[in-house]
Amino acid sequence: MSALETTLRYFKAASKVMDLGDRIERFLTQPRREISVEVSVELDDGRLETFVGHRVQHNSARGPMKGGIRYHHLVDLDEVRSLASLMTWKTSVVDLPFGGAKGGVACRPETLSERELERVTRKFVDGIHDVIGPNKDIPAPDMNTNAQTMAWIMDQYSKYHGFSPAVVTGKPVDLHGSLGREAATGRGVVIAAEEVLRAHGGGKGVQDRTFAVQGFGNVGSWTSRLLHEKGGRVVAVTDVRGGTRNPKGIDVGDLLAFAKRTGSVDGYPEGDPCTNDELLETKCDVLVPAALDGVVHKGNAKDIRAKFIVEGANGPVTWEADEVLRKKGVVVVPDIYANAGGVTVSYFEWVQNLQVDTWSEEVVNRRLHERMTRAFAKIQSVASARKVPLRTAAFVVAIGRVAAAASRLGIS
Ligand code: NAD
Numbered sequence: 001m002s003a004l005e006t007t008l009r010y011f012k013a014a015s016k017v018m019d020l021g022d023r024i025e026r027f028l029t030q031p032r033r034e035i036s037v038e039v040s041v042e043l044d045d046g047r048l049e050t051f052v053g054h055r056v057q058h059n060s061a062r063g064p065m066k067g068g069i070r071y072h073h074l075v076d077l078d079e080v081r082s083l084a085s086l087m088t089w090k091t092s093v094v095d096l097p098f099g100g101a102k103g104g105v106a107c108r109p110e111t112l113s114e115r116e117l118e119r120v121t122r123k124f125v126d127g128i129h130d131v132i133g134p135n136k137d138i139p140a141p142d143m144n145t146n147a148q149t150m151a152w153i154m155d156q157y158s159k160y161h162g163f164s165p166a167v168v169t170g171k172p173v174d175l176h177g178s179l180g181r182e183a184a185t186g187r188g189v190v191i192a193a194e195e196v197l198r199a200h201g202g203g204k205g206v207q208d209r210t211f212a213v214q215g216f217g218n219v220g221s222w223t224s225r226l227l228h229e230k231g232g233r234v235v236a237v238t239d240v241r242g243g244t245r246n247p248k249g250i251d252v253g254d255l256l257a258f259a260k261r262t263g264s265v266d267g268y269p270e271g272d273p274c275t276n277d278e279l280l281e282t283k284c285d286v287l288v289p290a291a292l293d294g295v296v297h298k299g300n301a302k303d304i305r306a307k308f309i310v311e312g313a314n315g316p317v318t319w320e321a322d323e324v325l326r327k328k329g330v331v332v333v334p335d336i337y338a339n340a341g342g343v344t345v346s347y348f349e350w351v352q353n354l355q356v357d358t359w360s361e362e363v364v365n366r367r368l369h370e371r372m373t374r375a376f377a378k379i380q381s382v383a384s385a386r387k388v389p390l391r392t393a394a395f396v397v398a399i400g401r402v403a404a405a406a407s408r409l410g411i412s
Pocket of ligand 1 (some may be wrong): 144
């Protein structure tokens with residue numbers, strides 16, 4: 001099942017509970033605009049190469065649209081559509097005044113030099129600058145794009161429209177970025193874990209609980225680090241090469257230093273080797289998949305031994321696996337809420353840019369905590385009232401807000 005079909009299934013499960021009706025359902029599933037542009041650039045050796053870039057703007061009923069731009073050879077319209085709609089639900093579930101969008105360029109960034117990536121980025125902005133903007137659609141980093149990419153986007157867009165730092169978020173901190181943005185998604189995952197453990201795990205938070213974390217990039221490494229700081233016991237960590245497991249708990253600071261030195265958590269000497277399959281089946285309180293989509297599927301869902309899954313990655317649990325986990329009693333905290341910390345601090349960055357202001361890291365973290373805990377309380381109250389899983393409840397909250405805004409605007 002494609003990512004788009006999975007998102008649609010989750011949407012339908014919620015819309016059935018809400019009794020939305022066909023007309024509004026069609027409006028909420030149909031993207032507002034999709035554009036594909038040719039991105040032709042000169043490579044360093046003088047050859048001309050052409051890529052295709054997409055931007056899908058899913059829904060703007062609640063405000064300007066928001067979503068990342070990824071560079072990957074498998075980027076296609078279907079994937080971008082699915083991710084754009086997820087952004088509509090993600091911004092809504094944490095109650096940000098944004099809609100959802102997503103974009104990407106189908107290219108192999110690992111084969112491109114820094115100068116070539118800059119040309120690809122600037123050319124892509126040439127193709128889409130008319131449809132993005134601080135009050136229209138605000139891109140952000142995603143797979144294989146980073147703060148530097150955002151700086152190029154800001155600069156290229158500003159050449160057409162005048163100085164506009166608020167056109168993108170996830171910028172470098174020394175170029176109108178926000179303090180706290182780098183850690184924000186991991187910080188949000190930890191807040192989500194804390195909330196679900198308190199609500200469904202006997203009132204106690206992350207302290208002394210055990211965690212297995214897949215992925216040690218931005219989301220996985222910050223999640224592990226912050227869990228460790230809060231007294232959680234991280235017992236297994238993997239990345240693309242492999243990983244390490246230690247039931248007594250891993251010293252995450254030491255692991256970070258090791259991964260920095262070697263480029264991977266694989267081979268860490270203070271634990272046993274651990275494959276990605278073994279990590280997913282590790283006995284622990286909470287599994288945090290924070291790398292890829294579709295890693296918990298119908299083939300391995302029955303072998304999951306965690307009591308909770310907090311989705312750090314987008315779409316790590318397939319639709320079929322979700323059903324198996326529910327029957328097993330595993331509580332899944334859905335991606336649209338669990339990894340919304342990043343877009344929340346992106347929103348804070350946008351606000352700071354528009355106000356020409358800078359917030360301290362402490363203010364950013366406090367406001368992130370307030371938003372994430374408020375959102376969990378809302379999702380939990382819907383889940384309890386309607387007797388539905390947290391994922392369906394999160395979609396009910398998100399869809400309800402977008403539908404309400406749309407009907408106030410008179411577009412349904
Ligand atoms: P990243 O590129 O920084 O890190 C990805 C990690 O996954 C790396 O440790 C890599 O080694 C590992 N990995 C890659 N292939 C793997 C494989 N086959 N098996 C196991 N591990 C593998 O990416 P990130 O920013 O941490 O994003 C991770 C996930 O979180 C993605 O699904 C992304 O869409 C989602 N997400 C990220 C953010 C953010 O702010 N960075 C926000 C929301 C959601």
